[in-house]
Each structure stands twice: as structure tokens, then as C-alpha cells.
Amino acid sequence: MMQRFKAALLQRRNNLHIHSLRFLNQFHTRNLCSLPDTAITDELDNQVLVEGKAWSRTAILNRPSVLNCLSTAMGARLQKLYTSWENNPDIGFVAMKVALLNGITMGGGAGVSIPGMFRVATDKTVFATPETLIGFHPDAGASFFLSHLPGHLGEYLGLTGQKLNGAEMISCGLATHYAHSSKLDLIEEQLGKLDTDDPSVIETSLEKCSDLVYLDNISVLHRIEILDKCFSHDTVEEIIDALESETSKTNDAWCISTLRRLKEASPLGLKVSLKSIREGRFQTLDQCLIREYRMSLQGISNQVSRDFCEGVRARMVDKDLAPKWNPPSLEQVSKDMVEHYFSPLSKSEPDLELPTELREAFT
Incomplete structure (x- = not known):
């Protein structure tokens, strides 16, 4: 799954993440509502974990066995969390990351993650697109972002289901920063110490931990x-x-x-x-x-x-x-x-x- 950090709520007016999540929440709500209340609560809590710092919150997608694909329960939980964080004046920014499967991070839920102001890719990041190999698999906002990739890269990724690594994500604009995975703990620590929602301050903090990266010859x-x-x-x-x-x-x-x-x-x-x-x-x-x-x-x-x-x-x-x-x-x-x-x-x-x-x- 793709390791992603984002300052989702840097501008209080921008509820893009929330409306993307409402897309997911409306999709298959009947299945979620058919579960007992206790089962729903347990599922929500387990599929999206939360880490809290003084001025920030981190949502952790926790379904690594299925590549952290967003479920209805995850969408509902994220919507609830983001709404509460949006209304909390003491929270400066929000980050998202994902649980690992065999040390690899893969991207799911493009509509939730990609609109984030900052997106950090690593040497273990893989961005997975919707696959026509399982019929067709529209994802929230997928065509919008695929359509705005350089040239006709979007058609290639959307039709073949091929993946991009961290360096490729930087090159085509899907990620804003690149850092070796060994620095992720440091990045989290530095971001957790910030007491501001000023994008320039967050940008400076990320740049201090960023690495130069080059495309593989086979890219x-x-x-x-x-x-x-x-x-x-x-x-x-x-x-x-x-x-x-x-x-x-x-x-x-x-x-x-x-x-x-x-x-x-x-x-x-x-x-x-x-x-x-x-x-x-x-x-x-x-x-x-x-x-x-x-x-x-x-x-x-x-x-x-x-x-x-x-x-x-x-x-x-x-x-x-x-x-x-x-x-x-x-x-x-x-x-x-x-x-x-x-x-x-x-x-x-x-x-x-x-x-x-x-x-x-x-x-």
C-alpha cells in the first residue's frame, strides 16, 4: 500500500476529503446497515486506527491483507473522524498512512488520498490503479486523476492495471515529496511537533527529510x-x-x-x-x-x-x-x-x- 501523508485540513474550508468519503459511504450503505451496531463499531475501529499528537491526528488504513482497499466501514469511520477534526480548532493538520503488507505500501482510495496537499512517496510505495482485469473497477475520483497525468499515461494505467513506484509517482505528480522509508518515523515525529496549519511550515518540515530520487531505467x-x-x-x-x-x-x-x-x-x-x-x-x-x-x-x-x-x-x-x-x-x-x-x-x-x-x- 502506498505510504501517504497529507495535510488534509490545512484550509478549513476545503472538505474535499469528506465529500470523497461520502461517495464511499453512499455506496453499499445497505450492507453496512445490516450489521449489528456492535459489529459495525468493532469493524470501524479496527479498519481505521488513529494516532494523536498535540496538534495533529493521523488516520491509519488497517486492511493490509486486501491492499488497504477502502470499505464502506472505513469510509464511514474516516468521515466521522475528519468531521470531528475539522471542527476542532486545536488540530492543525491531519495525516494519513497505511498498514504494511510484507513491508510494501500500496495505494487504495485515490479519491481520498490524492487531493491531499502533501503526499509522501517512499522506496516501498506502489500506486495501484483500478483494474480492468477484474471487470472494471471505478474508484472514487480515479478517472479525474488518471486524466490529468502526463500524456496518455492515465489511459495506460487505467486499462492495464499497472502500478507506479515512488519515484514514478514523484515524476508524474502523484506525490509531492519522496523520502526513504527509514525516515518515516522521523517525518512523523517532526510533523507531530508542529503547532500550526501553515502550509509553508509543513512544506519546510517535509523538505528537510526529503531525498532526491531518479527513475529506474526500466520505468x-x-x-x-x-x-x-x-x-x-x-x-x-x-x-x-x-x-x-x-x-x-x-x-x-x-x-x-x-x-x-x-x-x-x-x-x-x-x-x-x-x-x-x-x-x-x-x-x-x-x-x-x-x-x-x-x-x-x-x-x-x-x-x-x-x-x-x-x-x-x-x-x-x-x-x-x-x-x-x-x-x-x-x-x-x-x-x-x-x-x-x-x-x-x-x-x-x-x-x-x-x-x-x-x-x-x-x-
Whole structure:
């Protein structure tokens, strides 16, 4: 999971994190409400831990076995915590970090973490994007941030489910600072001593502990030219054709690997994800959250396809890595099928409501 620190509440007016969490809280609330009150309390407390300092608070995502993917319980707990911290004049800033799995930090919940003012990546950080390998997996605000990465890196990450390390996160702007993991305790200690919410003071403190970092020779960011060339096409079919053309000319290992991942993915998921990322380039974060909420509901409704459930089964339950996609090919995915994922589930299912009056717009 991705190790992340953030000054989420440096500007008291900015409740971006809270409205991202309300997206999660509205999603599957029925499941949470079906649990006994005591079970809900225990689940909330265990999945998000809290560390307190004199002038700061740290929320710790504590589901390392599932890569700290945000659950409804975590969203509800974070919303409750952030609201109380927002209203506490004695708390200058808030940080977030994650529990480790085998010493690695991986990113989940992009909509909660990435809008933070400061984001610290380390040598053990991995940023994981939504994967079309399990159907499609829209995440809160994912298309907004993927859409604003350099070139067509967003399409590449969104369609292949590939990951970025800490150095790559710095290079493309997903992280603001980089520090070796051995310095994390020092960073926490220094931040915990601050008695101000002045961003410049926090920035100075982080810079004192930051390290210079360079991209590995094998980083995909060194291939941004060929990546842009292939992933700039209008359709998934054209993207695959471009990669096949490059592969035939160069026998390049990256092209071969990328092609393999695309061909393993859900055809419907690929087309839905590409449309989502492309629309994100021309929408505000609020619009992206509303659209992705619709996509999430449509994905689990199974009205068009069971690809999301089938992908979860093949990757996470039976782990046979042999999903049976429906439709099974790109050619069989109609425009109407794709468009269906961007429409409200039904007249009785309300759209996502965001507390826009409580904060400044994040565009």
C-alpha cells in the first residue's frame, strides 16, 4: 500500500476529503446497515486506527491483507473522524498512512488520498490503479486523476492495471515529496511537533527529510513517447492495433507485456474505462465522482454484464485467473452497453449528492 501523508485540513474550508468519503459511504450503505451496531463499531475501529499528537491526528488504513482497499466501514469511520477534526480548532493538520503488507505500501482510495496537499512517496510505495482485469473497477475520483497525468499515461494505467513506484509517482505528480522509508518515523515525529496549519511550515518540515530520487531505467515513464503514440488512439481496438504494429516492428518486451494485459482484461471493462478516463479530462472532480458512482452501481447490478463479479471470482476468490467475460470480445461490446454504465441505475436510485456548499470547488 502506498505510504501517504497529507495535510488534509490545512484550509478549513476545503472538505474535499469528506465529500470523497461520502461517495464511499453512499455506496453499499445497505450492507453496512445490516450489521449489528456492535459489529459495525468493532469493524470501524479496527479498519481505521488513529494516532494523536498535540496538534495533529493521523488516520491509519488497517486492511493490509486486501491492499488497504477502502470499505464502506472505513469510509464511514474516516468521515466521522475528519468531521470531528475539522471542527476542532486545536488540530492543525491531519495525516494519513497505511498498514504494511510484507513491508510494501500500496495505494487504495485515490479519491481520498490524492487531493491531499502533501503526499509522501517512499522506496516501498506502489500506486495501484483500478483494474480492468477484474471487470472494471471505478474508484472514487480515479478517472479525474488518471486524466490529468502526463500524456496518455492515465489511459495506460487505467486499462492495464499497472502500478507506479515512488519515484514514478514523484515524476508524474502523484506525490509531492519522496523520502526513504527509514525516515518515516522521523517525518512523523517532526510533523507531530508542529503547532500550526501553515502550509509553508509543513512544506519546510517535509523538505528537510526529503531525498532526491531518479527513475529506474526500466520505468514506463522512459517510454512515454511510444506510450503516447499507442494510447492516444480513439478506441481500444485502435490502441491494440498500434501496440501490435509496434510489437511486429520491434519485438519490444514492454509492448508484448502491455498487449497481453489488455487481451486478458474484460472487453467491456476496457471500453467503459477508456470512456471514463477520456470524459474525466473535461469534467470537474465533482462530475467525475457522480459519474463513477453511477458506474459502480451499474457494475454491481449485473444488468448488462457480470464481468465485475466474474473478475473478482477469477482473481480474488477461486484465483483460477480464467475469467469468462461477457461479451467475450471487443467486437461484441456495443455502444449501448458502454453508455448504460454512465446512466443512473433507476429512477428510484438517487444520484450521488455532494456537499458542494461546504467547500470550494476542486477542479
